[in-house]
Amino acid sequence: MNAENAKPLSQITVLDMTVNVPGPFCSTILCDLGARVIKVEPPGGDPLRHSKGIWDSINRGKDSIVLDLKTEGGQRVLHGLATKTDIVLEGWRPGVASRLAASYDILSKINPSLVYCSISGFGQTGPWRERSGHDVNYLALSGYMGLQSSIEGRPWPPAVLFSDLVSGLYAAITTLASVAGRGATGKGAYIDLSMTDAALSLLGLEVGRMTDPAESKLSPNVTFIPHYGLFQCADDRWLSLGIVHENHFWDRFCLVAGLDSFSGMDFDHRLRKAESIKSELEEVFRTRTSTEWECVLVEADIPASIVIELDDIFEIEQFRHREIFNFIGGQTFLGQPARFSTGRIGPTKASPRLGEQTNLLLAELDYTSEEVDKLTRDKVFGYSEDTL
Numbered sequence: 001m002n003a004e005n006a007k008p009l010s011q012i013t014v015l016d017m018t019v020n021v022p023g024p025f026c027s028t029i030l031c032d033l034g035a036r037v038i039k040v041e042p043p044g045g046d047p048l049r050h051s052k053g054i055w056d057s058i059n060r061g062k063d064s065i066v067l068d069l070k071t072e073g074g075q076r077v078l079h080g081l082a083t084k085t086d087i088v089l090e091g092w093r094p095g096v097a098s099r100l101a102a103s104y105d106i107l108s109k110i111n112p113s114l115v116y117c118s119i120s121g122f123g124q125t126g127p128w129r130e131r132s133g134h135d136v137n138y139l140a141l142s143g144y145m146g147l148q149s150s151i152e153g154r155p156w157p158p159a160v161l162f163s164d165l166v167s168g169l170y171a172a173i174t175t176l177a178s179v180a181g182r183g184a185t186g187k188g189a190y191i192d193l194s195m196t197d198a199a200l201s202l203l204g205l206e207v208g209r210m211t212d213p214a215e216s217k218l219s220p221n222v223t224f225i226p227h228y229g230l231f232q233c234a235d236d237r238w239l240s241l242g243i244v245h246e247n248h249f250w251d252r253f254c255l256v257a258g259l260d261s262f263s264g265m266d267f268d269h270r271l272r273k274a275e276s277i278k279s280e281l282e283e284v285f286r287t288r289t290s291t292e293w294e295c296v297l298v299e300a301d302i303p304a305s306i307v308i309e310l311d312d313i314f315e316i317e318q319f320r321h322r323e324i325f326n327f328i329g330g331q332t333f334l335g336q337p338a339r340f341s342t343g344r345i346g347p348t349k350a351s352p353r354l355g356e357q358t359n360l361l362l363a364e365l366d367y368t369s370e371e372v373d374k375l376t377r378d379k380v381f382g383y384s385e386d387t388l
Helices: 022-032 052-059 072-082 104-110 135-142 144-152 162-185 195-201 204-210 247-257 267-272 274-285 290-299 310-315 317-321 358-364 369-377
Strands: 013-016 036-041 063-066 087-090 115-120 189-194 228-232 238-242 304-306 325-328 331-334
Touching (some): 022 052, 022 162, 036 072, 063 358, 072 104, 104 115, 115 162, 135 144, 135 162, 189 195, 228 274, 238 290, 247 290, 358 369
Parallel strands (some): 013 036, 013 087, 036 063, 087 115
Antiparallel strands (some): 228 238, 238 304, 325 331
């Protein structure tokens, strides 16, 4: 059995009607795991196609068909595709899927075994369900940015789209869980996934901390620990030090750094001396370059590492050894972070041109050339100025 056939989702078909990031990130994961992903794009294509590099990275390996779901012909093609599908993803505001004859209620009558996931900003229920929003709004409303403010003094747009990406991850987890459950019941499921709830779920540790009076007075997560953080070195580069509660790491660090006066302190004692320890660390790290510090600390088995620039990741031997970079058609794609004993997991082909597999998919549904011509005349694949 070759690596491609060994992929765990090679018998799964996904119908992805989403655009931008959350849904496509989910279907990218499923595609890398072996699923066939049919991307249903609106006339004019996924708006993210305007950012080619991003679009390519999040839509590699998929099939593209263009359908105007406001037309009867487009809806008919979609229903045909649904008969051959295991998982359906949609990302419209509540109510839009029904207006396009693409809702779970409609498609599950065609295929009762469908696992159908709706990804929306606030979910299908609740007083916020009709609100518009994007990643920055969901992070603001979830409490994430409030947490950030308590650490940094003000909120900032994050460097990555946290709510978009975590929503995609949850969509992958929940749809695969439902597919596994379907094996026992034969029935599909409907999943209502809120991106704001997904962002909030990342704060579970902080919610737990709030229930403990002692912990609730501390800074969030582990940021209150003086020897856990980032320190600037003599070459002005930053080094991360990851000592949490471990006494053995702390004592080793004190030995290497020459901080004899702090050696032997247990965790509680170190917290009481947090200000003086933090101040001392800021000074001591300025005495050597980041490379020198990383070398001596790693040698002593202390969790420390230089902050690597994004441009440098392709030269990191660890990443190359893990084969997380996939080179296809002159492009570089990041694969999945896990390795399977059954074979390599990751993308095998580049992203599709807009509607590249439209004729192929119609042929698989037994459409004749005359029927395809009629769909074309009916502008099923045509551009529409209307927006949802």
